[in-house]
Amino acid sequence: MTEFEFQEPAFLSEDLRMVREQVRRFVDEKIVPHADAWEASGEIPRSVFRELGALGFLGMRHPEAYGGGGMGALASVVLGEELARSTFGGVASALTVHSDMSIGHIAHRGTHEQKLKYLPAACAGEKIGAVCVTEPHAGSDVAGLKTRAVQTREGWVINGSKTFITNGVYGDIYIVAARTDPEAKGSRGISLFIVEKGNPGLKIARKFEKHGWRSSDTAELFFDDCIVPHDALLGEEGRGFYYIMSTFQNERLVIGALVSGASAKAIELTVDYVRNRQAFGKPLWDQQVVRNKLAWIAAKAAAVRALTYQCALMIDEGKDTVREVSMLKAFGAETLQEVVHTCLQLHGGTGYIIGTAVERMARDSRVLTIGGGATEVMLEEVAKRM
Numbered sequence: 588m589t590e591f592e593f594q595e596p597a598f599l600s601e602d603l604r605m606v607r608e609q610v611r612r613f614v615d616e617k618i619v620p621h622a623d624a625w626e627a628s629g630e631i632p633r634s635v636f637r638e639l640g641a642l643g644f645l646g647m648r649h650p651e652a653y654g655g656g657g658m659g660a661l662a663s664v665v666l667g668e669e670l671a672r673s674t675f676g677g678v679a680s681a682l683t684v685h686s687d688m689s690i691g692h693i694a695h696r697g698t699h700e701q702k703l704k705y706l707p708a709a710c711a712g713e714k715i716g717a718v719c720v721t722e723p724h725a726g727s728d729v730a731g732l733k734t735r736a737v738q739t740r741e742g743w744v745i746n747g748s749k750t751f752i753t754n755g756v757y758g759d760i761y762i763v764a765a766r767t768d769p770e771a772k773g774s775r776g777i778s779l780f781i782v783e784k785g786n787p788g789l790k791i792a793r794k795f796e797k798h799g800w801r802s803s804d805t806a807e808l809f810f811d812d813c814i815v816p817h818d819a820l821l822g823e824e825g826r827g828f829y830y831i832m833s834t835f836q837n838e839r840l841v842i843g844a845l846v847s848g849a850s851a852k853a854i855e856l857t858v859d860y861v862r863n864r865q866a867f868g869k870p871l872w873d874q875q876v877v878r879n880k881l882a883w884i885a886a887k888a889a890a891v892r893a894l895t896y897q898c899a900l901m902i903d904e905g906k907d908t909v910r911e912v913s914m915l916k917a918f919g920a921e922t923l924q925e926v927v928h929t930c931l932q933l934h935g936g937t938g939y940i941i942g943t944a945v946e947r948m949a950r951d952s953r954v955l956t957i958g959g960g961a962t963e964v965m966l967e968e969v970a971k972r973m
């Protein structure tokens with residue numbers, strides 16, 4: 588098979604090129620041969636987290652002093668692209684929620700004690716992270732969340748519920764957003780807490796059956812007089828909304844990388860398919876309209892990739908990236924829909940059959956225009972900054 592590959596940007600360091608090579612090998616040898624079974628069971632073995640952790644890929648963004656690699660945003664992009672090339676979106680999402688969307692809250696604003704307690708085990712893949720923001724009545728409208736945390740002599744008492752939480756069933760370290768000041772308006776009275784698996788007040792109410800991402804677990808959680816120690820508060824009280832929004836920038840960058848990797852792989856599979864598939868006496872590739880369609884989605888995927896790398900560079904330069912990252916999230920997720928559905932169409936009936944990679948990719952991709960900030964919400968973020 589010919590690999591469809593975008594050129595490596597000139598600025599990508601030797602270290603990151605090596606990371607790409609190693610993650611790609613891991614994906615080919617340790618993920619792809621087994622992931623169909625994980626899709627069927629709805630569970631990714633913990634050994635996958637441990638092995639990736641041991642290779643240093645889960646803590647690349649976290650400080651070296653706590654077991655991480657101390658690397659920049661480009662490391663997350665390379666990891667995201669390569670995991671997405673697996674064609675198993677569920678695996679890529681479970682791993683990147685851990686590496687890039689949850690534990691980062693502790694790395695960024697945890698105390699020395701919190702970092703010491705959680706980061707080495709998270710970087711090693713021994714403990715898995717989840718981030719709990721969405722509630723049954725508050726998804727896009729994060730400021731509308733109702734889960735309450737009240738400080739008592741014993742510690743903080745959390746009551747409420749969270750839904751659609753990735754790694755919510757098999758995770759160990761939950762970053763939970765709760766309202767600590769009911770008087771404060773909207774976004775102001777929210778704080779973040781670390782809740783550990785095994786807390787008797789944390790109940791896993793159900794594991795959802797999903798349209799896609801079937802190997803990743805997605806939970807509804809209840810917090811029923813869930814008592815956590817005083818020092819489970821993460822960062823400053825009342826700053827939780829700001830923390831969530833700032834970590835969203837990395838989450839959305841990684842979604843750009845997932846789109847870039849998944850698009851390249853879907854196009855690669857489809858170019859290969861249409862070159863080999865004969866119809867009307869010649870390969871499908873020989874129909875100009877077929878080639879044009881593939882060239883068109885390749886051009887759009889290249890644009891998503893370029894914006895992904897631009898956003899990563901801006902993040903590493905400390906620039907305000909909300910506008911560009913919101914553009915990336917909206918444009919990337921929508922582009923991926925066009926890419927995977929074009930690829931499915933060009934696979935004909937084969938593309939509709941379970942077990943075909945593009946069929947799974949079409950299902951897995953669907954959530955990306957919704958989760959982590961719906962397209963409409965992202966475009967409003969862009970519009971506010973025009």
Ligand SMILES: Cc1cc2nc3c(=O)[nH]c(=O)nc-3n(C[C@H](O)[C@H](O)[C@H](O)COP(=O)(O)OP(=O)(O)OC[C@H]3O[C@@H](n4cnc5c(N)ncnc54)[C@H](O)[C@@H]3O)c2cc1C
Binds near residue numbers: 717718751963967
């Ligand atoms: C598989 C999966 C995994 C997830 N993982 C996590 C996780 O790990 N942690 C977590 O906290 N959450 C997670 N989520 C939740 C996800 O982030 C939310 O589903 C998302 O933010 C949208 O919220 P909602 O579902 O409540 O939709 P709503 O907010 O009810 O919005 C519904 C739809 O309305 C439209 N809409 C919303 N707001 C606007 C607006 N302002 N203008 C115009 N149109 C609008 C959009 O089309 C949107 O899709 C996950 C969701 C899924 C499906």
